[in-house]
Amino acid sequence: MNTTLCRFCGHELGETFADLGVSPLSNAFVHPKMVDHQEQVYPLHAKVCPACWLVQLPEIQSPDLIFSEYLYFSSFSETWLHHARMFSDTAMRRFRLGASSTVVEIASNDGYLLQFFHAAGVAVLGVEPAENVAQVAIAKGIPTEIAFFGCATAERLRAAGCRPDLIVANNVLAHVPDINDFVAGIALLLPSEGVAIIEFPHLLRLIENNQFDTIYHEHFSYLSLLTTEQIFLRHGLSVVEVEELETHGGSLRVHVRPCGHDTPQDSSVPVMLSHERAFGLESVEVYRDFARRIEAVKSDVVEFLVEAKRNGKTVLGYGAPAKGNTLLNYCGIGPDMLAFTVDRNPHKQGLLLPGSHIPVRAPEDLIAARPDYVFILPWNLRSEIIDQLSQIRAHGGAFAVPIPHLEIIP
Numbered sequence: 001m002n003t004t005l006c007r008f009c010g011h012e013l014g015e016t017f018a019d020l021g022v023s024p025l026s027n028a029f030v031h032p033k034m035v036d037h038q039e040q041v042y043p044l045h046a047k048v049c050p051a052c053w054l055v056q057l058p059e060i061q062s063p064d065l066i067f068s069e070y071l072y073f074s075s076f077s078e079t080w081l082h083h084a085r086m087f088s089d090t091a092m093r094r095f096r097l098g099a100s101s102t103v104v105e106i107a108s109n110d111g112y113l114l115q116f117f118h119a120a121g122v123a124v125l126g127v128e129p130a131e132n133v134a135q136v137a138i139a140k141g142i143p144t145e146i147a148f149f150g151c152a153t154a155e156r157l158r159a160a161g162c163r164p165d166l167i168v169a170n171n172v173l174a175h176v177p178d179i180n181d182f183v184a185g186i187a188l189l190l191p192s193e194g195v196a197i198i199e200f201p202h203l204l205r206l207i208e209n210n211q212f213d214t215i216y217h218e219h220f221s222y223l224s225l226l227t228t229e230q231i232f233l234r235h236g237l238s239v240v241e242v243e244e245l246e247t248h249g250g251s252l253r254v255h256v257r258p259c260g261h262d263t264p265q266d267s268s269v270p271v272m273l274s275h276e277r278a279f280g281l282e283s284v285e286v287y288r289d290f291a292r293r294i295e296a297v298k299s300d301v302v303e304f305l306v307e308a309k310r311n312g313k314t315v316l317g318y319g320a321p322a323k324g325n326t327l328l329n330y331c332g333i334g335p336d337m338l339a340f341t342v343d344r345n346p347h348k349q350g351l352l353l354p355g356s357h358i359p360v361r362a363p364e365d366l367i368a369a370r371p372d373y374v375f376i377l378p379w380n381l382r383s384e385i386i387d388q389l390s391q392i393r394a395h396g397g398a399f400a401v402p403i404p405h406l407e408i409i410p
Contacts, residue, residue, distance in 0.1 A: 006049035007177060007221070008227070008231055009230075013049055015284055015287060016045065016046075016288075017048045017055050017222075017290065017291060018045075018046045018294060019044075019045045020044040020045070020046075020212065020329075020330045021043075021330060022043055023041055023042070023044050023325070023354070024040060024041050024329075025217050026322035026323075027322055027325075027354070028040075029348060029351040029354055029360070030351060030352040030357060044057070045058075050284060055203060056221050057215070057220055079383075079384045084112050088120070091197070092117070095165060097120075099122070101165045102123045102124070102164045103117045103122055104127065104164040104166070105168040106127050106167065107129075107149070107171070108127060108134075108137060109126075109133055110137050111126060111140045113168065114126050124142060124143065125162065127149050128144055128146060129149075150184075151181050151185045154185035157189055164190070164194055165193075167186060167189065167190055167194065167195075168197050168198075169186070169196065169197075169198045170198075173198055173221065174200055174201065175219060180235070183234075184235045190258060193261070196237070196257075197255055200223045200252060201222070201249065202224070202251055203222045203223055204224060204275075204281060205251075206222060206249070207279075207286060208404075209250065209404035210290075210293055211249050211323075212290075212327075213323040213324065213327040213402075215326060216325065224281050225272050226273060226281055228252075232254075232256050233259070238256060238257055238261070238265070239256050240256065240257050240261075240269070241265075247380070296405075297405060298330060300405065300406040301402050301406055305337040313373060315337070315338060315375050316371040316375065317341025317358065317376075318341060318342055318366065318389070319341060319343055319376065319377040320377070324353070324378065327402060333358075334357060334358065335356070338375060340360070341359075341360055341377065342363045342365055343363075344363060363388075367389070370392075372397055373397065376399055376400065379403045382409075385399075393410075398410045
């Protein structure tokens with residue numbers, strides 16, 4: 001891939017959005033026996049296209065390497081499961097989905113969403129490239145194609161008679177390097193009367209709330225409605241509705257239908273486009289200002305950890321998300337300042353975080369250690385995590401949340 005050209009429109013790239021130095025892949029966890037082996041590190045330098053305003057990273061590693069085996073399992077988050085259950089209930093009512101309907105989810109992970117449609121008698125099919133994750137869904141009874149999605153997969157499914165009433169693609173659009181092939185695949189698979197619903201983290205909220213830690217190699221693109229509307233239109237799809245969500249620090253859920261469908265465009269679309277323009281997403285200065293602000297967050301986080309250590313206070317981490325690895329590596333934080341972190345995902349426990357080599361343990365170890373502060377890496381789940389850790393408050397501990405700015409919660 002030509003790293004100097006926009007992956008959507010082909011325009012020359014030039015303006016820096018965020019230069020976070022170098023780091024390993026955010027999900028390349030390290031086995032303790034391999035700790036002395038050299039890790040592969042890559043530049044983490046996001047740029048913005050001045051023509052279509054797509055913020056993007058170059059394709060450093062192929063999706064086959066990044067996603068063929070994956071350590072992220074959606075079902076380990078109660079918040080995300082609740083989100084999926086609410087979405088499925090609403091979709092079934094709104095689109096009158098029943099026994100004669102079919103729902104296809106792209107990047108279906110461990111069946112976290114399709115299980116709710118399946119339980120209601122709706123035919124489902126997942127498309128998931130990570131075999132280890134897909135096998136968990138299959139074990140739940142969720143039919144799953146182990147494949148990357150794009151035109152080739154869409155043509156194969158269509159030839160096999162797949163005609164989905166609803167296509168769902170949650171938090172995957174940012175993960176595909178060939179965004180044109182991916183969206184063209186949706187257009188190929190979607191019948192004339194079908195609807196596709198796509199969720200992605202909102203670039204505006206990323207900038208507004210200093211969410212630089214959501215930039216990592218597995219996220220090739222950082223998306224606004226201004227840009228995604230252009231992408232969909234190029235491939236014969238029309239955005240007919242947009243919703244703002246609180247998930248992942250602020251996301252958009254867009255409803256798209258084939259161009260020419262008789263569904264009128266909801267007023268939410270022009271309203272959001274106007275909001276993005278007023279915020280300045282078509283002005284290069286907004287992107288330059290973001291690059292300056294993330295330095296302040298880094299300084300505050302490092303100062304907090306150094307001061308805590310100087311005062312004899314213990315700080316332990318909660319979570320081992322990809323975003324946490326960006327934050328830790330950019331700030332230069334290692335086991336000397338954060339002795340260990342914990343995660344509910346047993347597939348991560350016993351491993352070391354990439355780059356920082358901070359050990360990942362089970363949540364029970366955090367409770368037993370009685371830290372003065374719990375440093376929450378998946379800040380988008382702060383409420384869920386604080387509720388789970390009532391014992392920390394009981395012994396006088398507090399919580400530290402790094403984004404959008406360092407906040408101590410007693």
